[in-house]
Amino acid sequence: MNSEEFRQRGKEMVDYIADYLDTIEERRVTPAIEPGYLRRLVPDEAPQKPEQWEDIMKDVEDKIMPGVTHWQHPRFHAYFPAGDSYPSLLGEMLGNGLGCIGFSWAASPACTELETIVLDWLGKMVGLPEQFLSFSENSKGGGVIQGSASECVFVSMLAARAHTIRQLKKQHPFVEEGVLLSKMMAYCSKEAHSCVEKAAMMAFVKLRILEPDENQSLRGATLQQVMQEDRAMGLVPFYVETTLGTTSCCSFDNLAEIGPVCEEFGAWLHVDGAYAGSSFICPELRGPMRGIEYASSFNFNPNKFMLTHFDCSLMWVRDRFKLTQALVVDPLYLQHSYSEKSIDYRHWGIPLSRRFRALKIWFVVRSFGIEGLQKYIRDHCRLARRFEAHVRKEPRFEVASPVHLGLVCFRLRGTNDINQKLLSSINASGKLHMVPASLNDKYVIRFCVCRQTATEEDIDYAWEVIRQFATDVQETKPEIIENYSQDPRSPRKTGRTG
Ligand code: PLP
Helix, strand or coil: CCHHCCCCCHHHHHHHHHHHHHHHHHCCCCCCCCCCCCCCCCCCCCCCCCHHHHHHHHHHHHHHHCCCCCCCCECCCCCCCCCHHHHHHHHHHHHHHHCCCCCCCCHHHHHHHHHHHHHHHHHHCCCCCCCHHCCCCCCCCEEECCCHHHHHHHHHHHHHHHHHHHHHHHHCCCCHHHHHHEEEEEEEEEECHHHHHHHHHHHHEEEEECCCCEEEEEEEEHHHHHHHHHHCCCCCEEEEEEECCCCCCCCCCCHHHHHHHHHHHCCEEECCCCCCHHHHHHHHHHHHHCHHHCCCCCEECCHHCCCCCCCEEEEECHHHHHHHHCCCCCHHHHCCCCCCCCCCCHHHHHCCCCCHHHHHHHHHHHHHHHHHHHHHHHHHHHHHHHHHHHHCCCCEEECCCCCCEEEEEECCCHHHHHHHHHHHHHEEEEEEEECCEECCCCEEEEEECCCCCHHHHHHHHHHHHHHHHHHHHCCCCHHHHHHHHCCCCCCCCCCCCC
16 A cells, blocks of 8 residues: 555545444344354455455454444443543554554654653643652652553562562562562452452462452551461561552542551552542542552553543653663663663663554643543533433432442342342343443442543433333243343344444
8 A cells, every 4th residue: 555545445434433433322232143253254364465454444344343242332331441442542543553662762752752741741630649740749650541440550560579578588688589578468459450460460469359348448457457467477468459449339548647658657558549540630520539648550541431441541750760770771782872861761661672652642631621620520420320310210220339430339139139130131132332330249330431422311311221121020021031141142132223
């Protein structure tokens, strides 16, 4: 393809994407296919000769689209939002168009410098203390873009692990690192994301998973007690992972209580705000951040709740040297003459190569402005409250946990089984898509406001669908029962639905 063709195809592609998003409602939110569907449609071998562009695009519509779950669909209420907006799309496009790889300042100075600047912008926008910012006086902190919240958790754990081993080595110079490692203990709540368990597994450290209170919030006293017990047994509490906005029900661990405990034990405190972090752009939503000044590191994902495409997880540390000490290797071919004066982000994470991701954030923040982003977040909160009001109005349903931000956990009063049936039948219909969670051993259904431009009509429509299916399930209509035990996406209808 030459540049002329690229211009032409580029226009067509933009049209295709715009049409897709404009007419997304005509499609079924989840695909009505079985595993392996694509294998039957696509050749086993790659083509020897170049193929026609038109043929490739035809296959997108005929073969790929039938297997796509439409995360931007107004009927998609599963997980958390997948950040999306036109400025972000165009920022991504430009970043890829430049095609630079910013592993060091010298490798592409603007790539590094814009990353530092937007991380300071965002840090200020969510009200982080100055010590996390790169450009504030006497700060040792700074921010970096990682690929995912899981990476932020893992990297922070590696930094804490390296720091603790260095400290222990000073006290016990002749004890092997492996022996010291075997004494180290990390902590998180039962409600923490599974990426914490995975990080501990990869970092080869022990993890204690603690019970939160009845509101799914990890409390300081619980942590203090287990840390004391562990220390008495000769273990070394070194890392605590907390969550602001848990995956199952968007609950908040109590940082104001946990922070002083971490300080007392000299443990690294990581705060994962993957979804909820963006909401702190609104000052009235910052209550759960009380105690953030105790954090050693903090992350949130604009690719969830800030209209920015995946991948984009922002991570700040209070002491960047503790982070980089765990991750620096410096071969000659990557060194440059400005190393002393600049940031080399390859020392702040796992990969060497890095995309120009700061551009899409810069485009989003400048295009929406802080006020535009606040409006988006407040709209989602308002719509979640509207859904909550629907649930509360109908006595056969209950709201299963306090409602925070754009997420409502609800259930039919009754058994887990009937709720499972309700969700399976709704998902199988392709009319809505939601996922479950388990709260205090109860099966609950998560309803998340996901679409960027979600409306009151979308919420009311979703509630009507849920009510109808609930009635069907309560009356145990046979044609619905048939689908209960199957894959929730199994087709009852094929093709597009209105
Ligand atoms: N932490 C929380 C609180 C989450 O909700 C999620 C995913 O939804 C994650 C971590 C994992 O995020 P990622 O996919 O960016 O690794």
